[in-house]
Amino acid sequence: MGRSLHDRGVTDSRRVRKPDHVPGATADESETLLAGIVGSAMDAIITIDEGQRVLVFNAAAEKTFGTSAEEAIGQPLDRFIPTRFRAAHSVHVRNFGETNVTRRAMGRLNSLFGVRSNGEEFPIEASISQVEIRGKKLFTVILRDITEKRRAEAQLLRSQRLESVGTLAGGLAHDLNNILAPIMVSVRLLERKLAKDPEGLECVAMLEQLAARGANIVRQVLSFARGVEGDRVPTELKHIVREVSGILHETLPRSITVIEEVPSDLWMARADATQIHQILMNLSVNARDAMSGSGTLTLSAQNVTLDQHFAQMHPEAHPGKYVSISVADTGIGIDPEHIDRIFDPFFTTKAHGEGTGLGLSTTLGIVRAHEGFINVYSEPGRGTRFTVYLPACLEEASPESRRPAPEELSALPMGQGELVMVVDDEANIREMTSRTLAAFGYKVLTAEDGTGAVSLFAQHQGEIAAVLLDMMMPFMDGAVTARALRRMDPHVRLIGSSGLVDKRKLDEAHEVGFSGFLPKPYTADDLLKVLSRALKAPS
Numbered sequence: 001m002g003r004s005l006h007d008r009g010v011t012d013s014r015r016v017r018k019p020d021h022v023p024g025a026t027a028d029e030s031e032t033l034l035a036g037i038v039g040s041a042m043d044a045i046i047t048i049d050e051g052q053r054v055l056v057f058n059a060a061a062e063k064t065f066g067t068s069a070e071e072a073i074g075q076p077l078d079r080f081i082p083t084r085f086r087a088a089h090s091v092h093v094r095n096f097g098e099t100n101v102t103r104r105a106m107g108r109l110n111s112l113f114g115v116r117s118n119g120e121e122f123p124i125e126a127s128i129s130q131v132e133i134r135g136k137k138l139f140t141v142i143l144r145d146i147t148e149k150r151r152a153e154a155q156l157l158r159s160q161r162l163e164s165v166g167t168l169a170g171g172l173a174h175d176l177n178n179i180l181a182p183i184m185v186s187v188r189l190l191e192r193k194l195a196k197d198p199e200g201l202e203c204v205a206m207l208e209q210l211a212a213r214g215a216n217i218v219r220q221v222l223s224f225a226r227g228v229e230g231d232r233v234p235t236e237l238k239h240i241v242r243e244v245s246g247i248l249h250e251t252l253p254r255s256i257t258v259i260e261e262v263p264s265d266l267w268m269a270r271a272d273a274t275q276i277h278q279i280l281m282n283l284s285v286n287a288r289d290a291m292s293g294s295g296t297l298t299l300s301a302q303n304v305t306l307d308q309h310f311a312q313m314h315p316e317a318h319p320g321k322y323v324s325i326s327v328a329d330t331g332i333g334i335d336p337e338h339i340d341r342i343f344d345p346f347f348t349t350k351a352h353g354e355g356t357g358l359g360l361s362t363t364l365g366i367v368r369a370h371e372g373f374i375n376v377y378s379e380p381g382r383g384t385r386f387t388v389y390l391p392a393c394l395e396e397a398s399p400e401s402r403r404p405a406p407e408e409l410s411a412l413p414m415g416q417g418e419l420v421m422v423v424d425d426e427a428n429i430r431e432m433t434s435r436t437l438a439a440f441g442y443k444v445l446t447a448e449d450g451t452g453a454v455s456l457f458a459q460h461q462g463e464i465a466a467v468l469l470d471m472m473m474p475f476m477d478g479a480v481t482a483r484a485l486r487r488m489d490p491h492v493r494l495i496g497s498s499g500l501v502d503k504r505k506l507d508e509a510h511e512v513g514f515s516g517f518l519p520k521p522y523t524a525d526d527l528l529k530v531l532s533r534a535l536k537a538p539s
Contacts, residue, residue, distance in 0.1 A: 290331025450476025
């Protein structure tokens with residue numbers, strides 16, 4: 001319908017079989033048979049007269065337009081066409097009746113729309129034919145609601161775009177990790193040189209924090225674009241909530257009040273800190289948008305013990321101890337008709353260009369990956385509260401990443417003159433990694449690619465204790481290089497390194513027989529500890 005109804009080309013009334021032409025049936029039987037076919041058709045079928053009044057309105061048309069046949073028959077067809085298209089449609093049907101020809105081609109679906117009884121417009125595809133009975137022309141329209149088809153096409157297009165974003169994110173992550181890695185590795189060397197310079201140490205600490213923040217951002221982008229699982233370690237959630245609260249205090253308009261309610265004895269959860277940070281930021285941004293510039297945003301957390309009754313009421317929950325984190329706002333709330341769809345990928349109530357519909361679906365994916373669940377409570381006009389439940393972890397927290405005091409540097413594992421080969425196509429990484437290893441008691445050889453590594457290894461076969469190997473290099477990547485080295489020395493200790501740590505890479509490293517793996521960008525602490533463990537492990 002839309003601007004008008006399409007047809008599939010020229011329709012000649014002489015080609016339309018009349019009821020009394022159905023083989024072996026009387027006219028009444030033929031009419032009954034055809035009425036049954038029309039009534040059971042999956043597509044909407046509407047027949048109109050020359051005055052464009054409805055004569056036939058089948059069951060599928062009733063469902064499509066939300067109008068009964070009794071209400072529709074005798075009504076003008078305009079009732080089912082959006083107002084802005086009615087004039088063009090009338091002209092088209094009139095011309096079609098005179099010529100039996102249409103210039104409208106199937107497939108140009110952007111101009112075809114119908115309107116339901118509740119005023120909702122929807123896209124359709126349609127065909128039109130005519131037949132002459134007792135000198136009067138009748139037009140039959142067969143149409144199909146393609147709302148779901150359009151939605152599927154849009155989702156496919158967005159998925160393709162996301163795939164491209166994922167590929168781009170992977171390339172950017174590789175480059176950014178190669179930039180950040182030398183900075184993070186060099187921190188310990190700078191601390192040694194500046195051990196008696198407090199101001200210099202402060203600058204180094206800031207440098208380390210900024211580099212770590214950059215590394216977290218890269219991981220967050222990869223987590224969204226490629227579904228990276230992240231590290232599940234005992235994590236103090238109260239620190240993350242307070243950090244997000246601080247960011248909101250600094251970035252939200254002053255007209256939005258940010259309240260933080262976090263007990264000091266909040267339990268830990270086995271979680272990836274970067275991903276929990278991403279969850280809270282996603283929910284907080286949505287809360288900000290829902291308040292139209294003013295209101296109250298509350299970040300709260302508490303320890304909860306869920307019983308069997310609660311678990312029965314919430315299918316994703318299990319009895320036990322949880323940490324709940326809530327983000328609540330005083331905004332416009334969520335319409336009841338939307339509440340069941342808010343976690344659907346690509347669903348958004350924001351204006352075009354203001355939201356992708358991926359924030360909440362990503363949030364749900366992360367929460368489920370943490371074996372948790374989300375509750376949503378909302379009242380239109382009174383705000384929304386999202387509550388994330390994560391299983392509590394009662395074991396000790398992993399040591400927080402921190403800059404050791406100068407007197408503590410000796411606690412890092414030291415080498416005993418072992419020869420280590422560093423293979424990486426990034427000169428800065430080779431240089432800073434080599435300097436760090438040399439400063440902590442190792443001898444170092446370097447190669448810029450797999451070919452050079454194999455040649456150098458052959459020259460020093462039996463001398464090299466371990467090889468630190470970049471997994472993503474041109475010509476010969478890390479896995480191919482590792483297999484070549486293994487053939488030369490089955491007992492050589494290999495340590496893989498990559499900025500794109502996914503299951504495939506880890507499986508590949510396990511298959512080749514790596515003694516350790518370093519996600520880029522790694523710190524000097526990570527480097528020295530992984531190398532020390534690899535050298536102590538049985539060959």
